[in-house]
Amino acid sequence: xxxxxxxxxxxxxxxxxxxxxxLGRRNIILMLVSLEIMLNAVNxxxxxxxxxxxxxxxxxxxxxxxxxxxxxxxxxxxxVIALSRNRPxxxxxxxxxxxx
Amino acid sequence: MPILAGQIAFYYLAAASIAxxxxxxxxxxxxxxxxxxxxxxxxxxxxxLLVGAEFLAAVQVIVYxxxxxxxxxxxxxxxxxxxxxxxxxxxxxxxxxxxxxxxxAALAWYAREPGLLPAREGVAVGGPSPGNISAVGxxxxxxxxxxxxxxxxxxxxxxxxxxxxARRKTES
Numbered sequence: 200x201x202x203x204x205x206x207x208x209x210x211x212x213x214x215x216x217x218x219x220x221x222l223g224r225r226n227i228i229l230m231l232v233s234l235e236i237m238l239n240a241v242n243x244x245x246x247x248x249x250x251x252x253x254x255x256x257x258x259x260x261x262x263x264x265x266x267x268x269x270x271x272x273x274x275x276x277x278x279v280i281a282l283s284r285n286r287p288x289x290x291x292x293x294x295x296x297x298x299x
Numbered sequence: 300m301p302i303l304a305g306q307i308a309f310y311y312l313a314a315a316s317i318a319x320x321x322x323x324x325x326x327x328x329x330x331x332x333x334x335x336x337x338x339x340x341x342x343x344x345x346x347x348l349l350v351g352a353e354f355l356a357a358v359q360v361i362v363y364x365x366x367x368x369x370x371x372x373x374x375x376x377x378x379x380x381x382x383x384x385x386x387x388x389x390x391x392x393x394x395x396x397x398x399x400x401x402x403x404a405a406l407a408w409y410a411r412e413p414g415l416l417p418a419r420e421g422v423a424v425g426g427p428s429p430g431n432i433s434a435v436g437x438x439x440x441x442x443x444x445x446x447x448x449x450x451x452x453x454x455x456x457x458x459x460x461x462x463x464x465a466r467r468k469t470e471s
Contacts, residue, residue, distance in 0.1 A: 201309045201349050207411035209313045209346070213320055213339075215404025220324035222396035223389045228378075229329055232336055232371060236320055239343050239363070242355070250350035255435050258352045259443050265362055266450040270457030272367050276374050277461035283378050284467075292390060 206247030213240035225290045227282070231275045238268045309349050316342040327388045329375050333368060340364040354432045 213236060220233030242261040249257020286293060316339050323335035340363045347356035389396070439447055 201305060201346075204411050205309065205313065206346070206350065208408050209317070211404050211407030211411060212317050214407065215400040216317070216320040216324055217400075218403055219397050219400030222399060223393045224324070225388065225390050226329055228371065228375060229324075229332055229388075232332065233324060235363070235367065236323065236336065236339065239340065242359075243343060243346060246347050246350050246352045246355055249352065255438050256443075258355050258435055259439055261352070261355055262358060262439070263446060263450055265358055266454060269362060269367055270453050272370060273457045273461040274464065276370065277465035279374065279378070280465040 201247070201250070203247050203251040206243060206250075210240045210244040210247070213237075213243065225292055227279055227291050227294075228276075230291065231272065231279075234271070234275075235268060238264055305349060309346065312342045312345045312349070316346070325388065330372070333372050333375065337364055337368055340368065354435050 217233045217236035217240060220236065221230050224230050224233060242264055245257040245261040245264070247257075249255060249261075282294070319335045319338040319342065323332045323339060326332045326335060340359060344356040344359040344364070347353075347359055
């Protein structure tokens with residue numbers, strides 16, 4: 200019903216938007232959210248291939264991706280809390296301690 | 300007619316999700332960004348429904364839109380960000396980032412009609428159709444039982460790790 204090529208094109212565009220957000224935004228929380236957009240694009244890809252090949256393994260892989268995304272959100276936001284305790288603001292341009 | 304309706308629904312969902320993703324990435328106010336991401340997640344759940352992944356659509360709404368995004372919103376409200384609205388939303392190197400993202404999207408778009416093996420029709424004749432929750436559950440608890448348990452371990456490790464990282468240091 201839905202052509203697989205259209206799903207893959209949608210996934211490519213969403214992943215590109217998420218990549219722009221991840222590389223370009225200054226707010227570290229919005230960088231993490233852009234990461235979630237990219238993971239969603241991957242999930243669209245997996246579900247589209249599962250539909251195309253008539254195989255439910257694509258959906259199962261997407262479920263694991265969602266579980267890992269939840270883990271990533273927990274750890275990433277814990278790091279943001281630890282960071283914001285030491286310095287005000289969450290702009291990545293202030294985090295230059297590791298810069299050589 | 301159902302095929303045409305499905306295609307119209309797909310193109311609506313695709314256009315709406317791309318528009319809300321662009322708005323989410325470019326809004327200056329982080330809370331507005333989050334709300335556009337919520338719209339994106341709900342539209343992606345609709346796409347999952349269209350490609351026959353009902354369980355994935357439910358998980359998308361419950362876990363992504365219901366849990367992860369609310370978690371992010373709580374964080375935004377915990378750390379108040381008055382100065383975020385003043386500065387530019389993008390860093391100084393944003394043209395390079397935009398070029399990287401557009402180049403990747405163009406590459407993946409170019410490869411979107413893959414020379415795949417043809418779709419197999421009627422593999423699951425007689426059984427439940429592959430999109431069904433029962434088929435997904437069967438595969439998840441038989442063939443993928445070990446990865447399923449490992450996913451629970453990953454979540455446990457993330458929970459403990461987040462608590463350890465975010466905990467206030469106590470002087471003993």
